[in-house]
Amino acid sequence: MSLDLNQATPEDIRERAAIDRSVRYPVLFFFTSAAAWLFVATLLGFLSGLKLRVPTLWEDCPWLGYSRLFPVHMLALVYGWAMQAGLGVMIWLMARLTRNELKNPVTVIVAGHLWNAGVAVAVITVWAGLGRSMPWLDFPVWVAPLLFIGYLMVTLWLIPMFRARRAGEVYVSEMYLIGAALWFPWIFATANLLVGDEGAATMSTGINAWYMSNLIYFWFAPVALASAYYLVPKIAGRPIHSYPLAQVGFWALAVLAGWTGFQRYVGGPFPAWIPAVSGAASIFIIVAVVAAGANFWFTLRGRQKLWEYSPTLRFTLFGVLMFLAYAVLSGVSSFFSLSQVLQFSHFVVGLDTLAVYGFFSMAAFGAIYYIVPRITGCEWPSPTLIRGHFWFSTYGIGTVVLTMLVGGFAQAGQMNQWDQAFVRSVEVANGWIVGRIVAWLLIAAANLGFFYQLALMFIGRGRRSAGPTLIHAEPGSVGSAEEAVALAGAGGHH
Amino acid sequence: MSDNPDKNLDYEAEGGSVVDVHDAVRREKVLPPTGKEPISFGPLILTALVLILGAGYLGAYSNGFRDDIYVTKYYRPDPRPAGAGGDAAAEKLAWIDQWMKDGKKVYNNCVPCHGPAGAGQPGLFPPLKDSEWVNGGTTRLGAIMLKGISGPFTVNGVGYNNIMAPWDTLGDEKVAQVLTYIRREFGTLKEGEDGIVTTEMVKAAREQFKDRTTPWDEAGLRAIPEDSMLPGAKVDPQTGQPAQ
Numbered sequence: 208m209s210l211d212l213n214q215a216t217p218e219d220i221r222e223r224a225a226i227d228r229s230v231r232y233p234v235l236f237f238f239t240s241a242a243a244w245l246f247v248a249t250l251l252g253f254l255s256g257l258k259l260r261v262p263t264l265w266e267d268c269p270w271l272g273y274s275r276l277f278p279v280h281m282l283a284l285v286y287g288w289a290m291q292a293g294l295g296v297m298i299w300l301m302a303r304l305t306r307n308e309l310k311n312p313v314t315v316i317v318a319g320h321l322w323n324a325g326v327a328v329a330v331i332t333v334w335a336g337l338g339r340s341m342p343w344l345d346f347p348v349w350v351a352p353l354l355f356i357g358y359l360m361v362t363l364w365l366i367p368m369f370r371a372r373r374a375g376e377v378y379v380s381e382m383y384l385i386g387a388a389l390w391f392p393w394i395f396a397t398a399n400l401l402v403g404d405e406g407a408a409t410m411s412t413g414i415n416a417w418y419m420s421n422l423i424y425f426w427f428a429p430v431a432l433a434s435a436y437y438l439v440p441k442i443a444g445r446p447i448h449s450y451p452l453a454q455v456g457f458w459a460l461a462v463l464a465g466w467t468g469f470q471r472y473v474g475g476p477f478p479a480w481i482p483a484v485s486g487a488a489s490i491f492i493i494v495a496v497v498a499a500g501a502n503f504w505f506t507l508r509g510r511q512k513l514w515e516y517s518p519t520l521r522f523t524l525f526g527v528l529m530f531l532a533y534a535v536l537s538g539v540s541s542f543f544s545l546s547q548v549l550q551f552s553h554f555v556v557g558l559d560t561l562a563v564y565g566f567f568s569m570a571a572f573g574a575i576y577y578i579v580p581r582i583t584g585c586e587w588p589s590p591t592l593i594r595g596h597f598w599f600s601t602y603g604i605g606t607v608v609l610t611m612l613v614g615g616f617a618q619a620g621q622m623n624q625w626d627q628a629f630v631r632s633v634e635v636a637n638g639w640i641v642g643r644i645v646a647w648l649l650i651a652a653a654n655l656g657f658f659y660q661l662a663l664m665f666i667g668r669g670r671r672s673a674g675p676t677l678i679h680a681e682p683g684s685v686g687s688a689e690e691a692v693a694l695a696g697a698g699g700h701h
Numbered sequence: 702m703s704d705n706p707d708k709n710l711d712y713e714a715e716g717g718s719v720v721d722v723h724d725a726v727r728r729e730k731v732l733p734p735t736g737k738e739p740i741s742f743g744p745l746i747l748t749a750l751v752l753i754l755g756a757g758y759l760g761a762y763s764n765g766f767r768d769d770i771y772v773t774k775y776y777r778p779d780p781r782p783a784g785a786g787g788d789a790a791a792e793k794l795a796w797i798d799q800w801m802k803d804g805k806k807v808y809n810n811c812v813p814c815h816g817p818a819g820a821g822q823p824g825l826f827p828p829l830k831d832s833e834w835v836n837g838g839t840t841r842l843g844a845i846m847l848k849g850i851s852g853p854f855t856v857n858g859v860g861y862n863n864i865m866a867p868w869d870t871l872g873d874e875k876v877a878q879v880l881t882y883i884r885r886e887f888g889t890l891k892e893g894e895d896g897i898v899t900t901e902m903v904k905a906a907r908e909q910f911k912d913r914t915t916p917w918d919e920a921g922l923r924a925i926p927e928d929s930m931l932p933g934a935k936v937d938p939q940t941g942q943p944a945q
Contacts, residue, residue, distance in 0.1 A: 214731070215729065215731050304732075375734070441730055450735040452740050455740065478768045478769070479763070479764045479772065482762075483759060487758050487762075581726050
């Protein structure tokens with residue numbers, strides 16, 4: 208028995224290795240195909256921005272119209288990349304947390320193919336002009352079952368795993384994972400059944416907004432937080448600060464998320480109390496984010512320097528920070544005075560991008576940087592590329608959010624002037640659209656390094672020496688981010 | 702693979718096991734059980750703030766959860782142009798709306814004394830709202846604007862003793878706009894009157910009072926008949942062109 212309680216016993220290590228091996232192929236499958244979709248989405252993000260800025264471009268080609276490029280970009284980003292990466296994270300996390308090997312890797316891989324087929328069909332149909340014009344739900348309704356079944360085939364395995372968990376208190380990550388696994392089928396089915404040709408047009412719009420907000424709070428948030436609650440204590444080498452705080456955060460999310468969404472149409476043709484309830488929920492839910500954020504803050508107190516070295520911690524914490532930004536912005540913008548101005552402007556696009564890329568994707572990158580070395584048996588090749596990935600992503604997301612926020616104000620200011628020609632609002636916003644183009648270029652630059660490294664890891668050509676790849680350290684020169692901090696501290700005193 | 706000593710740092714010292722254990726898996730710490738710290742002060746305060754904000758929001762916007770209220774009282778749409786005919790009318794502003802809009806801008810000159818709502822300031826500056834002078838004929842108003850007033854002055858039976866400098870530097874159009882604005886906004890118009898003062902009318906006033914060099918006193922102004930109107934063609938409020 209080791210004296211250091213944080214050090215794993217040989218039995219632990221053997222178990223871990225077996226678990227990691229059991230999920231290796233499905234998880235790698237999800238991560239690599241997610242990365243491929245991210246590549247497509249990034250390209251489309253850039254093209255759709257360009258098209259919005261220069262509408263006369265490729266005038267004769269309906270396939271390159273904004274009304275197709277943008278929805279397709281969002282579908283690829285949300286279902287192709289973000290959710291798929293999230294599914295990979297879920298499987299690995301659940302297996303690790305409950306200490307179960309994955310019994311059916313083959314089924315999960317089949318399910319993964321089904322999911323990818325669903326995303327591909329969704330993208331192609333919308334691109335071909337068969338879309339429903341419902342953001343994040345653009346695909347024709349018959350595509351939904353593909354995604355739905357694919358999803359269930361993956362996440363259903365999480366439930367027996369959870370039931371066969373080791374004894375003792377349920378770890379908060381497990382709660383988040385089970386929550387996410389169950390909430391998505393509910394919101395996805397509800398939205399697909401109620402939105403579209405059959406439903407009343409006005410309600411469809413509202414339910415659409417409800418779905419988007421719920422996908423963020425009921426799926427992206429729990430998956431990202433589950434990962435953060437697992438990885439932060441692992442890297443910090445100390446327990447999560449407070450169990451009660453974690454519980455408050457979880458239950459606040461669970462109780463409130465379903466009420467959010469309608470505030471996007473404050474002042475719209477709904478009885479006024481509906482958006483009011485949603486708006487209040489989107490304010491209350493800030494509590495869930497504050498609870499998680501505070502918990503990580505206290506856990507890391509005195510060890511913040513780890514953030515400089517550990518890629519996992521850096522991406523994860525940045526994601527949590529952006530989650531806070533998202534929650535506060537969406538809460539504040541449900542106030543009438545702001546919403547009245549901003550609700551139909553570019554601001555909304557900025558907010559969605561903040562949630563999917565700034566928050567969830569960054570947290571997912573954090574998890575991927577942690578998981579992939581463990582399941583492939585090699586280390587990330589280049590700290591420089593990781594650093595580039597982080598900073599270019601940060602610049603990219605910063606650019607989108609700032610330009611869309613300011614541009615949204617400018618655009619909306621004109622849009623709300625009834626004696627002004629509508630085209631004025633377009634002209635005023637036009638300059639800010641450049642931000643969107645630049646941002647997706649930056650994000651593309653960020654991810655090229657990521658794709659390259661992931662591909663190397665995938666074919667087993669990662670770094671073969673011992674020791675993690677840390678951001679500000681010679682690869683393999685130190686054994687952990689903690690050691691790197693200690694070394695740097697010692698160097699500083701001389 | 703196993704001939705690469707760096708790759709698989711097999712932990713099994715006893716030998717026999719072929720468990721392929723990568724260094725990342727070995728060095729990883731265990732996941733410690735969550736700490737039991739109580740919720741501390743900072744998050745509690747933040748939570749309380751968020752709850753208060755959200756509750757206030759709900760109270761303000763929910764309108765008692767009634768199904769028949771669609772627009773909260775906080776929503777104040779801009780007024781649509783007079784005689785609105787749908788979007789076509791909205792696209793082009795009626796002449797009178799633009800005239801009033803401009804008049805409101807000119808009225809900014811008067812706000813320091815007469816106040817944004819024309820209420821004046823007791824004892825110092827008389828009100829324009831429902832003042833006998835504003836309600837009366839346009840000749841008196843033209844005279845006041847172009848030459849100013851000084852000395853004791855009664856408005857609706859209340860005495861003032863102050864000075865208003867002449868506004869003749871404003872230009873005929875602006876004087877016409879601000880007079881239209883105060884009459885339509887603050888005055889009570891007589892039956893059949895539209896309250897519009899045109900540039901042509903102000904020109905006539907300038908002509909009529911051009912020989913006067915000093916500000917008016919009350920007696921001089923009251924010598925102008927109360928219902929005397931400046932000469933000039935009536936205009937169509939939609940187009941601003943002389944009405945037939």
